[in-house]
Amino acid sequence: MTSHDSDRIDTLLQHIGQAPLDPVTGTGPVALPSYRTSTVRFASMDVLDQAQAAKQRGERVPTYGRVGLQTHEAMETLLCRLEGGERAFLAPSGMAAISMALMALLGQGDHALVVDSVYGPVRYFHKTILSRMGVAMDFVRGDLAGLQAALRPETRVLYLESPGSLLMEMLDMPALSRWAHEHGLTVVADNTWGSGAIYRPLELGADVSVIAATKYIGGHSDLMLGAAVARDPALVGKLHETHYALGNTVSADDAWLALRGARTLGVRLRACAENALEVCRWLDAQPQVSRIFFPAWPGDAGHALWQRDATGSNGLLSVAVDFDTARVRRLIDSLRLFGIGYSWGGYESLVTQVEPSALASHGYWASIADARMKAGTVLRLHIGLEDPADLIADLAQAFEAARGCDDPY
Incomplete structure (x- = not known):
């Protein structure tokens, strides 16, 4: 070589x-x-x-x-x-x-x-x-x-x-x-x-x-x-x-x-990170969003460590929402540009629900005193290379579908 x-x-x-x-x-x-x-x-x-x-x-x-x-x-x-x-x-x-x-x-x-x-x-x-x-x-x-x-x-x-x-x-x-x-x-x-x-x-x-x-x-x-x-x-x-x-x-x-x-790792990481920050700004303005987990986000608990030790970010984030499990499921099913899937790191945007049992098994309740998370209302999003305006519009209509659903199932 x-x-x-x-x-x-x-x-x-x-x-x-x-x-x-x-x-x-x-x-x-x-x-x-x-x-x-x-x-x-x-x-x-x-x-x-x-x-x-x-x-x-x-x-x-x-x-x-x-x-x-x-x-x-x-x-x-x-x-x-x-x-x-x-x-x-x-x-x-x-x-x-x-x-x-x-x-x-x-x-x-x-x-x-x-x-x-x-x-x-x-x-x-x-x-x-x-x-x-x-x-x-x-x-x-x-x-x-x-x-x-x-x-x-x-x-x-x-x-x-x-x-x-x-x-x-x-x-x-x-x-x-x-x-x-x-x-x-x-x-x-x-x-x-x-x-x-x-x-x-x-x-x-x-x-x-x-x-x-x-x-x-x-x-x-x-x-x-x-x-x-x-x-x-x-x-x-x-x-x-x-x-x-x-x-x-x-x-x-x-x-x-x-x-x-x-070969395109650097440019993809930067693009996903920029898109994710735009999505975070929109999420932060939603009354149903109680917490954003994204080290590059200034409100994240690990932001100072990220600034010290990392040289960039990517498109992976989690978000706690004030919806019960049924409404979260309606939100996810209403998304059109986000695929439902466990992986991340590709060119596409993805969404999964972080299961309550997964959080409990990780011992998170000792460090995160937000009862709403115990209802299973944590989403993990991978923000891909789509136009962030389209991703935000997709999230907006899905949040609206969750808000307006009295009896989702």
């Missing part, structure tokens, strides 16, 4: 992973092709021996198809440059990357502290897999007092996500990382929100950054992809061993799609 000196994100995204020029013809395509293979050939036994030796040292050397060829390497290189890491390990989804990272760092008898605002399936992974392996987890609030109270002699990992998955809570990553390192813990951070472009956990003190490239990096809602990124050689070695042992692999076509999507 050609090396480029600029560290500016927009420039990196256009040049990392480009197809090399043919040394004979001096020509080459702009976009790297999708190199699919199940088998790697070697010129000689000596070459094979050298490749196996390099693999044992933890180097990225393709010896079999599941490691991938140039397309996978280009995607890994791009992720390393985005995240500020030395090695990236691809996985079939964001959750697969989370699972792989936690299994690399935890063993029987170990304990992990998990900030309770993380992606919900982490709890299910512990319940169904890690607990059976003898790994304990405590889900606690993301403050030093809560973490200190739950610390055990066998604690090995602090796992967190900033902002949080449901209510977008910004965490003090540098402070939490310092505390964790003082107690010998490895910090693993879910950086799907920041995608390496607007938030960089490794620079803020984390040791491993995991990301669902399914979201903003892919950007077009047409692929599943995850990755774990690290810079410390010892951690890279642990991730390498577990990644190889689990047999994690991704399609070359999915890696190619993610590379293609990443």
Whole structure:
């Protein structure tokens, strides 16, 4: 791969992973092709021996198809440059990357502290897999007092996500990382929100950054992809061993799609963020809106941390509305431009209701004293690339439908 000196994100995204020029013809395509293979050939036994030796040292050397060829390497290189890491390990989804990272760092008898605002399936992974392996987890609030109270002699990992998955809570990553390192813990951070472009956990003190490239990096809602990124050689070695042992692999076509999507990551993030702020201004003027959860919004509790630690925003936000569950359902069903769906990070706008059970399981009632949220009146919106005036008009007619409905169902 050609090396480029600029560290500016927009420039990196256009040049990392480009197809090399043919040394004979001096020509080459702009976009790297999708190199699919199940088998790697070697010129000689000596070459094979050298490749196996390099693999044992933890180097990225393709010896079999599941490691991938140039397309996978280009995607890994791009992720390393985005995240500020030395090695990236691809996985079939964001959750697969989370699972792989936690299994690399935890063993029987170990304990992990998990900030309770993380992606919900982490709890299910512990319940169904890690607990059976003898790994304990405590889900606690993301403050030093809560973490200190739950610390055990066998604690090995602090796992967190900033902002949080449901209510977008910004965490003090540098402070939490310092505390964790003082107690010998490895910090693993879910950086799907920041995608390496607007938030960089490794620079803020984390040791491993995991990301669902399914979201903003892919950007077009047409692929599943995850990755774990690290810079410390010892951690890279642990991730390498577990990644190889689990047999994690991704399609070359999915890696190619993610590379293609990443070229426009910067402009898409900025456009989604600008649109989301316009929507927030409209939401803030609605009498039924009690709270907006969006770090870039000045009224958000984490706004100061966002200003300090992030370099931008995106289109993901949650909003608490003063409607009962039936009216919220009518509101959602009345939307015409927002698809109803769980994902986010694509070009399109989406809406979901944040289920009361999800909030309760995250322990939010201790920190958010708004009884209306207990009725299930929290919506998560992904604001996409549509014209914000059209999105606001769509929300306005849906709010009106919810207000005027005496008996929705």
